[in-house]
Amino acid sequence: QVQLVESGGGLVQAGGSLRLSCAASGRTFSTYAMGWFRQAPGKEREFVATIGRNDIGTAYADSVKGRFRISRDGAKNTVYLQMNSLKPEDTAVYYCAVGTTMARLRLGSGDYWGQGTQVTVSS
Numbered sequence: 001q002v003q004l005v006e007s008g009g010g011l012v013q014a015g016g017s018l019r020l021s022c023a024a025s026g027r028t029f030s031t032y033a034m035g036w037f038r039q040a041p042g043k044e045r046e047f048v049a050t051i052g053r054n055d056i057g058t059a060y061a062d063s064v065k066g067r068f069r070i071s072r073d074g075a076k077n078t079v080y081l082q083m084n085s086l087k088p089e090d091t092a093v094y095y096c097a098v099g100t101t102m103a104r105l106r107l108g109s110g111d112y113w114g115q116g117t118q119v120t121v122s123s
Contacts, residue, residue: 001026002024002025002026002027002074002098003024003026004022004023004096004097004114004115005022005023005044005112005114005115006020006021006022006094006095006096006114006115006116006117007020007021007022007023007117008020008021009094009117009118009119010118010119010120011019011120011121012086012119012120012121012122013121013122014086014087014088014121014122014123015085015086016086016121017082017083017084017086018083018086018119019057019060019080019081019082019083020036020080020081020083020094020096021078021079021080021081022034022036022079022081022114023044023076023077023078024077024078024079024080024094024098025077025078025113028074028077029063029077030053030054030055030074030077031053031054032053032059032097032098032099032100032111033050033051033052033053033094033098033099033100033101033102033105034041034050034051034070034072034079034097034099034102034105035047035048035049035050035051035070035079035080035096035097035098035099035102035105035110036048036049036070036079036094036095036096036097037051037094037095037097037108038090038092038093038094038095038115038119039092039093039095040089040091040092040093041117043092045095045108046061046108047059047061047105047106048060048064048068048081049061049064049068049069049070049081050070050099050105050106051070051071051072051079051102052101053101054103055067055072055074058070058072059102059106060070064083064090067083067084067085067086068075068081068082068083068084069081069082069084070082077122079096081094083119086121086123088119088121088122089121090119090121091119091120091121092118092119093116093117093118093119094116094117094118094119095098095113095114095116096113096114097110097111097112097113097114098110098111098112099111101123104115120121
């Protein structure tokens, strides 16, 4: 059974940093794209970042470019999201997802999804 478990969320002041982790189990996802999405209260889920199969390529939403960095540890079957210079508008539930390609993930087409971790940025 495939499971994606996010961790690392919490409360941080504006300008601070957090690192989210998403541990995958049930199968190895090195040949899949992995990514992060977020959903703020009253808003639709939006794409944040993705990393390609075999770690070839990354892509970011314009709103986080230069502040967030996605990475993957294949040995641990884990994907990370380093979030720096956090802003109150980054407050959301952050979800990890797995998809066949970066392009499909960017469109929200994930094969597996985690349950989410809350990130709250205070001003």
